[in-house]
Amino acid sequence: MLYILTSFLFLIGLFGIITQRNLIKIIISISIVENAVNMFLVIAGYRNNGIAPILTSEADKAVITAQSVDPFPQAMVITSIVIGLSVLALMVAISLRLYHTYGTYNIDEIIKKQKERS
Amino acid sequence: MNTLLPLTVAVPLGTGFITALLPKKLNRVSDIIAVFSAGVILLNVIFLFGYEGIYEMGGWNPPMGISLYIDSFSWLMLIGVSSVGFLLILYSVKYMSIYTSRNRYYVLFFMMIAGINGTLLAGDIFNRFVYVELAAISSYILVGFGCSSRSLSAAIKFTVLGALASAVTLFSIAILYALYGTVNIAHLGAEITNLHSYNSFFNPLTLSAFMMVIGFGIKAAVIPFHIWQPDALETAPSPAAAAISTILITSTGVYAMLRTAYAVFNSITQLPYLIAFIGLISVVFGTLYAYSAETYKKTISYHSISQIGYIILGLGLGGSPIVHQTAPEAAALAATGSLFHIINYLIFTPVLFLKEGVYEYLSGKEKDSNTDYPTVSKAGIFSLAGIPPFGGFISKLMIIAACFMTGGLPGIIAGIIASAAAVHTVLSLTKKDLLKLKTSLELKNIPGFMKTPILFLSFMCLASSLLFLPVLRQRFLEPARTNIIPIHEQKPESIKK
Numbered sequence: 001m002l003y004i005l006t007s008f009l010f011l012i013g014l015f016g017i018i019t020q021r022n023l024i025k026i027i028i029s030i031s032i033v034e035n036a037v038n039m040f041l042v043i044a045g046y047r048n049n050g051i052a053p054i055l056t057s058e059a060d061k062a063v064i065t066a067q068s069v070d071p072f073p074q075a076m077v078i079t080s081i082v083i084g085l086s087v088l089a090l091m092v093a094i095s096l097r098l099y100h101t102y103g104t105y106n107i108d109e110i111i112k113k114q115k116e117r118s
Numbered sequence: 119m120n121t122l123l124p125l126t127v128a129v130p131l132g133t134g135f136i137t138a139l140l141p142k143k144l145n146r147v148s149d150i151i152a153v154f155s156a157g158v159i160l161l162n163v164i165f166l167f168g169y170e171g172i173y174e175m176g177g178w179n180p181p182m183g184i185s186l187y188i189d190s191f192s193w194l195m196l197i198g199v200s201s202v203g204f205l206l207i208l209y210s211v212k213y214m215s216i217y218t219s220r221n222r223y224y225v226l227f228f229m230m231i232a233g234i235n236g237t238l239l240a241g242d243i244f245n246r247f248v249y250v251e252l253a254a255i256s257s258y259i260l261v262g263f264g265c266s267s268r269s270l271s272a273a274i275k276f277t278v279l280g281a282l283a284s285a286v287t288l289f290s291i292a293i294l295y296a297l298y299g300t301v302n303i304a305h306l307g308a309e310i311t312n313l314h315s316y317n318s319f320f321n322p323l324t325l326s327a328f329m330m331v332i333g334f335g336i337k338a339a340v341i342p343f344h345i346w347q348p349d350a351l352e353t354a355p356s357p358a359a360a361a362i363s364t365i366l367i368t369s370t371g372v373y374a375m376l377r378t379a380y381a382v383f384n385s386i387t388q389l390p391y392l393i394a395f396i397g398l399i400s401v402v403f404g405t406l407y408a409y410s411a412e413t414y415k416k417t418i419s420y421h422s423i424s425q426i427g428y429i430i431l432g433l434g435l436g437g438s439p440i441v442h443q444t445a446p447e448a449a450a451l452a453a454t455g456s457l458f459h460i461i462n463y464l465i466f467t468p469v470l471f472l473k474e475g476v477y478e479y480l481s482g483k484e485k486d487s488n489t490d491y492p493t494v495s496k497a498g499i500f501s502l503a504g505i506p507p508f509g510g511f512i513s514k515l516m517i518i519a520a521c522f523m524t525g526g527l528p529g530i531i532a533g534i535i536a537s538a539a540a541v542h543t544v545l546s547l548t549k550k551d552l553l554k555l556k557t558s559l560e561l562k563n564i565p566g567f568m569k570t571p572i573l574f575l576s577f578m579c580l581a582s583s584l585l586f587l588p589v590l591r592q593r594f595l596e597p598a599r600t601n602i603i604p605i606h607e608q609k610p611e612s613i614k615k
Contacts, residue, residue: 003296010289017282026278033285037292044296072182073295076244080288083251087281090255094262094274101267110271117267 002043009036023095023105027088034084038077045070122166123173123186123239126196127249129159130232137224148221149211152228156200156207159231163200166193172241185241185302190597192238194457195373198464199238199365203231205571206468210357212567213475217355223263230256230361234369243291243378244301247284250337250370254280257366260358261350269353276346279336283343287333293326294382303381311385327383331375331392338371339423340430341400348411348419356475359415360468363422368460372426376433380602387439394434398532400427401539409546418470421502421543425463431536432456432517437603441524448523453599455516458585462501462509465582469498469575476568497576503544509582514540 013036016029050069055061095105102110133155137148166188173186188196207227214220233253240246258280262273295301298309310323332343339347347367351359376393383389404424411417435441436453501510518540521533585591 010285013285014282017278023274030278030281030285033282034288037285037288040289041292041295044292070299073292076291076295076301079244079248083248083255083284084281086255087251087258087277087284090258091274091277091281094270094277097265097270098267098274101270114268114271 003040006036006040006043009039012036021107023098023107026107027091027095030091031084031088034080038080038084041073041077041080045073120166120169120171120173122162122169123171123188124175125162126159126166126200126235126239127186127232129155129162130228130235134225134228134232137221137228140221142219142221145220148224152207152224153211155228156204156231159235160200160204163193163196166196169193184245186239187241187303188239189601190594191377191457191599191601194594194598195238195369195460196235198461199231199234199369202365202464202468203227203361205575206357206361206472209472209475209568209571212565213357213479214355216479217263223260223355223358226256226260226263227358227361229253230260230366234365237370237374241304242302243294243306243382246374246378247287247291250287250374251284253366253370254284254337257358257362260362261354263355263358264353266353272346272349272353276350279343279346283333283336286329286336290326290329290333293322293329297322297326303378306382307384310382323383324386324388327379327386327389328392330378330383331389331396334371334375334378335396338367338375338426338430340371340396340426341403341423342396344400344404344423347423348416351419351422351471352413352415356471356478360471360475363419363471364464364467367422367426368429368464372429372433372460376430376437376602380437390434390438392434394431394438394532397427397429397431397434398535400424401431401536402427405539405542405546408543415471415474417546418467418474421547422463422467424539424543425459425467425502428514428517428536429456429459429463431532432459432520433602435517435520435524435529435532436599440526441529444526445524448520448525448529449603450599451516451523452520453603454591454595455513455520457595457598457602458509458516459513461585462513462579462582465575465578466498466501466510469572469579470502472568472572472575473498476572479565479568497579499547501579501582503547504540505544507583508579509585510579512583512586 010033013029013031013033016032017026020026020029047067047069049067051064051067053064053068053071055064098110099105102113104110104113133151137151140148170189171187175184175186178184207224210223210227214223217223230253233249233251233256236249237246237253240249258273258277261276262270291301294306298306300306300309336343336346347363351363354362379389379393401424404420404422404427408417408420408424411420432452433456436449436456438449441449441452497508501508504511504514518533518537521529521536524530585594
């Protein structure tokens, strides 16, 4: 069920990227898509009533392997969040520069102004 | 364990960090460091020749730990990438002096090379994804490096599509992890072959394969996903455009897509046809779009899409199980031809962008397609068009001949379409006056640092046709082919319920 919900969130983001003409809205849609994928990964490693996979003493080893959630997707999610953040920062920086040049975030207007200049 | 293997990723990463720390005044020093370490990477890769094996990072075992993996195919790509990278760095030393912050450019370039080398060597799909992202983020910034309004809008287009591609790829990896609980390529391939028990075509595994093809297809700029490529290549600095169009697209796009398709999804028998079909579409529409392109760089960009199409067409054909059973020679020929075409593509595309860079450098502004070019750089165009003595002719001929040799109707139709597109390439280049031999620019006006790479690559356009000789072919191309194309054995009856 949760898998379907995250896939739905992914599709919402995809819809936003395709239909929106405002750069900021496109950037928000991309963050939605990325977060949907991250949530999907976390759910893939989740186990009902699982405990945190932190090993405090040797004795806990059997308990951890039997009951903890899978730590591997969480490591992957952290990496992908960092990548997503850097891409987000880059996109915001580029669209700010575009705003300074053209005075608008709308893609259609940017293309129109570009054609007028050349 | 070979310690040279991690160095191919570590050296460019280290160079990136060192050049980032240097102040702007020490541009000369960053030039020297860049050329030196590009040479070190090249030497390093040459020493790796013939080595095949796994390097376990930090001594952790493969299913959980991170591993680097090299075989003949990765070596073939590595040597292409590092030699083209070295020549582009040599070229950039002079060319980038028209930009203000040259050392920042080296930072991005070496980060990109680190990402590319990592992509070629990564032993698990999640790490491959991370390396692809490293290369891609650097290339987004390289496209917008000039900070002119046009390059910025090309960069935002590229970034949005690239971010979408990475999200789709990650989704596919997440599905695989949810299904099989591992991301190591070798383990995943074995698990999928053993446990492949879906009876219907619509299942999570095919969805994952489809998403993987879309994600890497956007990076490879094949036709339905190509819209970022012409703009990005037109506005990026010339050596960066040459790097993006060759080493970035072939390794993070084509290599990553085909490697994942054949090593992980080898039990989905329909996937090679999808890949070959995408390739065929790119071949046709690439040349058609090139016909109506306005500027020289756009023309070349569209033509490079169609050349990538040939590579994907050949490797898709070579990997399909039915072709393997009915006409094994055709499959082998198609795959060998594609690998050969990758090498040719890596050689001729940089020439086309670099010689345009010479004009930008000398005149300080972009020229349109009506200018004349020094005769020697024509070799790139000739190899692209497939004029007989050049390497591009032989590899293209091999792929098209393999299409006909499959014997089936779809193969023959594909062959006819591909050969028509090859003829159309020549026609459209003739219409744009790019195939005429004219010299208007004296070679002595061009600085030595810019002249040497162009002359060397032009010479290699001709010399690469020697790879067709059986001695060299069996040494370089045949082992790589056996590495990438999976052996389709009679599968034991999968568990059916």
